[in-house]
Amino acid sequence: MLSAGALRAHLVAARLAGTVTTSREESLRSYRLFAAGDPRVLLGLEPERSWDESDLLRLMADRCGVSNDPRHVSGPDVIDPDRTMAALDAFAERLGAVAAARAPVLLGTGHPHRLLAFYASLAAALSAAGCPVLTPAHGRCVDITTRFGVRTYRLDYVRGVAFVREPGTSRDAADGGAHTHSPLPVRAALSAAADACTPLPALVVGDHGWVCGAGQLGIETIGLADTDDPAPFVGEAEGLVSVTVPLDDAVPSRHYRPLTRYVLNRACLSR
Structure with a gap:
C-alpha cells in the first residue's frame, strides 16, 4: 500500500507537482486565450460567467x-502537491x-x-x-x-480507454494516438450511445475535451489537468466538473503508476 x-514525495520527485515542466509563459498564454473565448482552450466548455485574466x-x-502575482511572467510553473493530494482523494471518492x-x-x-x-x-x-465500461462510436x-487545418481521426479504444488516432495507424496500444484538446471525440461517443439507445455514462473520466465536453452536456466528470489548461478548473468552479486534479500531464507514463495504486486503494478498488 x-x-x-x-x-506526495513521488509527486514532487517526478515533477508531477511542485516545480513542474509546464512554463509560466504557457500558462499565462492559455489564460489570455481563455479570457478571449478561444475554443482551443475552452475545450468544449461554455462558461456561465465572464472570466478575465x-x-x-x-x-x-x-x-x-x-x-497569483501577475508580475511573475516566466520560468517553470508550480503546483501545490497538497492540492494534488486533496483532489486525488476526491477523485478516488467519486470512483x-x-x-x-x-x-x-x-x-x-x-x-x-x-x-x-x-x-x-x-x-x-x-x-x-461490475461497472459497464462503455465503448460507443468505436x-x-x-x-x-x-493548426494544420481540419484533420480526420478515428475514435479508438484500447483496454477500455478512448482516444483518437490517425486513420490507417496500428491498433497496438497508443501507437498513432493523437494529442488533442478537442471535445468532439466525447460528443461523438455520447451521440452514438444516445442514437443506439444504449446506456449513457454515469461518470466520464479523462482530461481535456473529454472532461469539459461531457461536463458541458450535464454528465458528471472527473479528470486531470495541468496549469495551462484552465477550462477544467473553471468547469469545476461552475459546477460542471466534479473533480479536477492539478498535475503535470506530460511526464513519462511510468510516473503515473503510483497515482493509480493510491487512487484504487482509496476507492477500495485494489485487487
Missing part, C-alpha cells in the same frame, strides 16, 4: 497553487461511489502516450467491480480542426 506521504489567475492559484453503484463509465484521454495506462488501470478495476471518424 502506498502511503499519502510516499505519494485576473479572475483566471486567482482561480488557478486557488485550485493549483500557481503564483468508489460509481463502483459501488455498478454504474456505466466512459474513459477517454487526449494524452494517449502519457496517460493511457493510468486510465486503463482504472477501467480494469471498475469493470471488475471506429467512427471525427473531423478535428488543428
Whole structure:
C-alpha cells in the first residue's frame, strides 16, 4: 500500500507537482486565450460567467497553487502537491461511489502516450467491480480542426480507454494516438450511445475535451489537468466538473503508476 506521504514525495520527485515542466509563459498564454473565448482552450466548455485574466489567475492559484502575482511572467510553473493530494482523494471518492453503484463509465484521454495506462488501470478495476465500461462510436471518424487545418481521426479504444488516432495507424496500444484538446471525440461517443439507445455514462473520466465536453452536456466528470489548461478548473468552479486534479500531464507514463495504486486503494478498488 502506498502511503499519502510516499505519494506526495513521488509527486514532487517526478515533477508531477511542485516545480513542474509546464512554463509560466504557457500558462499565462492559455489564460489570455481563455479570457478571449478561444475554443482551443475552452475545450468544449461554455462558461456561465465572464472570466478575465485576473479572475483566471486567482482561480488557478486557488485550485493549483500557481503564483497569483501577475508580475511573475516566466520560468517553470508550480503546483501545490497538497492540492494534488486533496483532489486525488476526491477523485478516488467519486470512483468508489460509481463502483459501488455498478454504474456505466466512459474513459477517454487526449494524452494517449502519457496517460493511457493510468486510465486503463482504472477501467480494469471498475469493470471488475461490475461497472459497464462503455465503448460507443468505436471506429467512427471525427473531423478535428488543428493548426494544420481540419484533420480526420478515428475514435479508438484500447483496454477500455478512448482516444483518437490517425486513420490507417496500428491498433497496438497508443501507437498513432493523437494529442488533442478537442471535445468532439466525447460528443461523438455520447451521440452514438444516445442514437443506439444504449446506456449513457454515469461518470466520464479523462482530461481535456473529454472532461469539459461531457461536463458541458450535464454528465458528471472527473479528470486531470495541468496549469495551462484552465477550462477544467473553471468547469469545476461552475459546477460542471466534479473533480479536477492539478498535475503535470506530460511526464513519462511510468510516473503515473503510483497515482493509480493510491487512487484504487482509496476507492477500495485494489485487487
